[in-house]
Amino acid sequence: MDSSYMLSKELARKMILVHPPEPRKELLLSSPSNGVYVGKTRFLRTPVFWNPGKLINPHIAVLGITGSGKSYTVKTFLTRASLIWNTNAIIIDWVGEYGEWVRQAGGRVINLAKERLNILDLVGLPKRSRIKQLVSALDILVDLKSFPDERDEIEDALEHVYNRRGKKKPHLLDVVKLLEQRGKKKAARLIKRFTEEGTDFFAGSSTLDIKKLTTSGLVSIDLHQLPTEEMRSLAGLTILQYIKELMRAEGMKQDHGHVRLFVVLDEAWKISQDERSDVISIVREGRKYNFSLIIATQNPTDMHKTIFSNIGTVFVLRMILREYRDYLRKSIGYSDFLDTEISKFGVGDAAVNMIFSERQSKVMTFLMDKIDGEEPLLIYKIKGGNMMVEIEREQFVRMLYELGLNESQLSLLKSEFEKGDGLLEGEQLVAVLEKFGYSRPSIISFLRQLGIDEKNLVRIFSLVKMRKATKGVVNVVLEDSNG
Ligand SMILES: Nc1ncnc2c1ncn2[C@@H]1O[C@H](COP(=O)(O)OP(=O)(O)OP(=O)(O)O)[C@@H](O)[C@H]1O
């Protein structure tokens, strides 16, 4: 046989080995205002943008062992998405690992243990529908279907407390009490676990406005301080039920490609496994309403198959267990080569499966170099008199450059902010700028530019004066760092 032929055949084989196929460039590329950048493909180094307009649906799964980078991927993704689209996101945070990041990114953290959630709230639903939802939540959480008598008794008790006359809104505790009065001990016991002694989390009037939260930018709902796993699950399910209702009530949106709300479930296996869970409704109907589900888990077999078949994007991070990889491979399909690579991944390495809506495009899993991480967006706060100005760090730095600060002055000022965990008193800022040699008028015009109004300017400067008179702390601090 011709040796050159051998060579080229060999070469071709090798080429495939070093370069498995990647999706066409035009599928992966998007303008930065239409897609979320996640990193580059491993071989052709094509930038990968997540663009819901090009994908079959806006849902995302992130899979991988502990420490593989799931939460990091989600955070990076949401940071960029909120920059581009100003999107809203609700993170159901099982273990409380998003709080710090959400705060830094300027979002809101809600510690559910400090709130009240009355799961009997109707949130605009007819009583019948809400009762059905509650029973279905209990089907999932306490397997109520296996106790048909108790199921009927509970349903009956729910109806009864809803129909009671009086101004007081019914609570779960009323249901327990009623069941006990009626001598339905077993039924009472089944729901009593959600009204634990010492916690009245589900008992008071709701302090949360879920509707408002779905339009409040980045919000993390921290469940981890709730006393039991069961309460976390019921809270998680309830919030998802509310979100689903809101989604349906808001109706469809035509503007394609703009996600209205990301719903993030990280390690919420208990509520994503069950067919009756609203995770399934959100994933099934979300596309119509521009609601996107992001689900992260260590164990892909935890995800109900309906969820899998409705997910347009899967990020596969390091996955060691053969059993999990096999399940995944059956669900999304990829080569032996990729399978081996996935088992060898380091932190942040990823294989991505995207299903594009374009007809001819093949479903394809491809390798990424790494999830290209994003530093959280930092917000600086300046307290001036009785107002608080918030400004994105990068923008603030740009303004300072324009003002004429040099590198070392900038880093000095930054470290002042960092000492205060991102907060600096207006009078401190003034003192620093004066120290750098800025005149009173130019400082005033800078503060105005930051949005501080006249009244508060006066307050700030009278504080500056006072501090000077008493040889304020500011000067002392500055002495050693400005040397
Ligand atoms: N793409 C990446 N680039 C750089 N660092 C990363 C990347 N992904 C993850 N890391 C770092 O690796 C560590 C683990 O990541 P992360 O917490 O996201 O893992 P996880 O998969 O969510 O783990 P767990 O299942 O335990 O929650 C973090 O310190 C994170 O900063």
Ligand SMILES: [Mg+2]
């Ligand atoms: Mg995590």
